[in-house]
Amino acid sequence: MxxxxxxxxxxxxxxxxxxxxxxxxxxxxxxxxxxxxxxxxxxxxxxxxxxxxxxxxxxxxxxxxxxxxxxxxxxxxxxxxxxxxxxxxxxxxxxxxxxxxxxxxxxxxxxxxxxxxxxxxxxxxxxxxxxxxxxxxxxxxxxxxxxxxxxxxxxxxxxxxxxxxxxxxxxxxxxxxxxxxxxxxxxxxxxxxxxxxxxxxxxxxxxxxxxxxxxxxxxxxxxxPVAKESGTVRIAVVQPGVIRGPLPRFERSAELTRQVVGRDVDLVVWGESSVGKDLGQRPELSRELAALSRAVHADLLVNVDARRSDRPGIYKSSVLIGPEGPTGERYDKMRLVPFGEYIPARPLLGWATSVGKAAGEDRRRGTEQVVMRLPEALRIGPLVCFESAFPDMSRSLVRDGAQVLVVQSATSTFQQSWAPEQHASLAALRAAETWRPMVHATLTGVSAVFGPHGEPVGGRMGTDASAATVYQVPLGQGTSPYVRTGPxxxxxxxxxxxxxxxxxxxxxxxxxxxxxxxxxx
Known part of the structure; x- marks a missing residue:
């Protein structure tokens, strides 16, 4: 040149x-x-x-x-x-x-x-x-x-x-x-x-x-060191899809749950806000959920987004349902989404509700993490949506004995954006960090499961899916260096x-x- x-x-x-x-x-x-x-x-x-x-x-x-x-x-x-x-x-x-x-x-x-x-x-x-x-x-x-x-x-x-x-x-x-x-x-x-x-x-x-x-x-x-596998469990993830209204969403989730009858599952997981009424105030919903548990021969982990009957305020809660109804195992979401579920310094920043879809009323917070024990002695650690982004919460659950981490999520507000994919990807990191599989169950996708090495298990359910998928989930054994020593x-x-x-x-x-x-x- x-x-x-x-x-x-x-x-x-x-x-x-x-x-x-x-x-x-x-x-x-x-x-x-x-x-x-x-x-x-x-x-x-x-x-x-x-x-x-x-x-x-x-x-x-x-x-x-x-x-x-x-x-x-x-x-x-x-x-x-x-x-x-x-x-x-x-x-x-x-x-x-x-x-x-x-x-x-x-x-x-x-x-x-x-x-x-x-x-x-x-x-x-x-x-x-x-x-x-x-x-x-x-x-x-x-x-x-x-x-x-x-x-x-x-x-x-x-x-x-x-x-x-x-x-x-x-x-x-x-x-x-x-x-x-x-x-x-x-x-x-x-x-x-x-x-x-x-x-x-x-x-x-x-x-x-x-x-x-x-x-x-x-x-x-x-x-x-690497995680050693110690058997498997079968977990069904129910994703109803984009459905407006808590009752139609509940009915679609119930319909999909009936599709896993006879498939020998150990747990059925519904997404965040899958139940829109407090079960204490709506006993008929508890009875229907219990009937589903008996039909599939497994507990259901649902998520209730409602005003509590036993205390003031609205909570988002993971609730374990057995053949007789709620088992008493319950986890109230602790870390809330700023502006989505509460407004920080509401007297100062409350005007945000007038320019966007900020929370009109603050949700209430839970006070402690919970490890739930299933009838087969399987121990699960529930997280709700935003909480899967926090490495310390997964680590704490595993230190308390959780064998499977379960995230119940809903990103339907951001259905056509990068958010569903970004959120699902976090489960792979939490699984790899803790040597414990993580189940990411959503209302509208993306739902996915990752094994104890962070590897994908089975197929993902995208934002266009309305289905129930059963995953053969490998369990991890041992304690990862990150769980042992922290950051x-x-x-x-x-x-x-x-x-x-x-x-x-x-x-x-x-x-x-x-x-x-x-x-x-």
Whole structure:
């Protein structure tokens, strides 16, 4: 190819044009939002899982190029807002403009991450600073994920590590350090790629970082403990489909349940809000459910979304039904969906009901998790919808003896969005983390079952299905390292950041003291 003067001139002009755009407040802000949104494509429904290994690079390059730490704070904030908007875009029909407000507020959590990235990677950092960046930038990312995982800030939906739910090697890592370990390594690889592109003098350190990640994953794959299977159980999942009204939904669920008569099941699971009336006030519903239990020779796990007769308020409750009716085993949902099931600080934010489909009345919370025992001595740990996003809840149930994790969910409000696929994928991670199978039963899809390695069991029921499917579910034996030790990578990340903060503080004090010393005579 011929390279004339005009070709060089075009290249220079192009570089100058990009420099002018980066110097423009609006152009740079728009690029930060777009760069932050890019990782959302790694999650279902696009499921471009491989993109997660490089999706943060444009954002990191933009942040490190900032002229000042203050600009990096802004780039981190805007990128975080873009990420949250992209991952939660399916909430827009319900929250409308309020989702933009929430994304802008929560995006602030990434501002310190942006500042730290700029601090360590700006300019021409040496190998020492780059090595620190490989440790501390992923650590700071985990701190952002940890804080936003608080249920009152929206919960842990869209943790970066969750994008790898269908990658066997990543699921094996999840059994050692949970979704947190996957996320840490993903950010480390992104930082290393950024250094390879922009910091030639430290490429050796970047290659060492990527090699270390690969070696760690290989070691876990080759020598890490794995779940042992200990028999199977047969579980029927009932998905009635898109049906308006609690009574027609109940009747369709009952009709589908009759289809599993004679199929030798151990448990039948209905989705969230499958029963719209309190069973204490509607004894005829209890009798019908008991008759279904007798017909299929198995207990039913239904979900009641109604005002309680024995205490004030509306609860969402997993209720176990036996041949004689409710067995007394009941779990009340503890972690509610912000704005969907309650409005945080309702006196201040109650206006959200006027611009979207926010909860008109707050649901009440349960107080403790419950492990239910079936007649065959099978122990199940119920979760309700949003709660499957919280790694600590599954871990707690397994530590209390649950052999099977069961999630009752309903995403019918977001039927044509990415939400059903995203939600179902979380079950694979929770199963891999705990070495316990997870049953994800929904009203309208996607319903799915995953084994103790996080592997899919049987076929999925999509959002167009109205059916009852029986799954041969393998049971897991043993205790996974993650269940035993918890999120150790989070604790290590916090410790590393505290050490770095102490180091920088001591340096700042020394510089201040040096300036105050009187000159020597």
């Amino acid at each position: 011929k390279r004339g003067a005009s070709g060089v001139r075009w290249s220079v002009d192009g570089g100058d044009r990009w420099k002018r755009r980066l110097a423009s407040r609006w152009w740079r802000g728009g690029m930060a939002v777009a760069a932050g949104a890019l990782p959302a494509l790694a999650f279902p429904e696009p499921s471009l899982w491989w993109l997660a290994y490089a999706a943060l690079v444009p954002w990191l390059l933009l942040v490190r190029s900032g002229p000042t730490g203050r600009r990096a704070l802004l780039d981190g904030w805007l990128g975080g807002a873009g990420f949250l908007l992209a991952v939660h875009h399916w909430l827009m029909p319900s929250l409308h403009v309020f989702i933009v407000v929430l994304a802008a507020l929560l995006g602030l959590l990434w501002a310190p991450w942006g500042w730290l990235t700029h601090r360590l990677l700006h300019g021409r950092p040496g190998p020492g600073r780059v090595a620190a960046a490989l440790v501390l930038v992923p650590a700071a990312w985990l701190m952002v994920e940890l804080v936003r995982s608080w249920e009152y800030l929206g919960g842990p939906w869209g943790l970066l590590g969750a994008s790898q739910w269908q990658v066997p090697a990543a699921l094996r890592l999840a059994s050692v350090g949970g979704v947190w370990l996957i996320g840490y390594l993903l950010v480390l690889v992104n930082v290393a790629l950024t250094v390879l592109i922009a910091v030639p003098r430290a490429r050796t350190v970047a290659v060492a970082g990527i090699t270390t990640c690969a070696a760690a994953a290989g070691a876990v794959w080759a020598w890490g 150790w990578i989070v604790y290590g990340s916090l410790a590393a950041l505290l050490v770095y903060g102490g180091y920088e503080g001591v340096r700042a004090l020394r510089r201040t003291s040096g300036r105050r010393l009187p000159p020597r005579p």
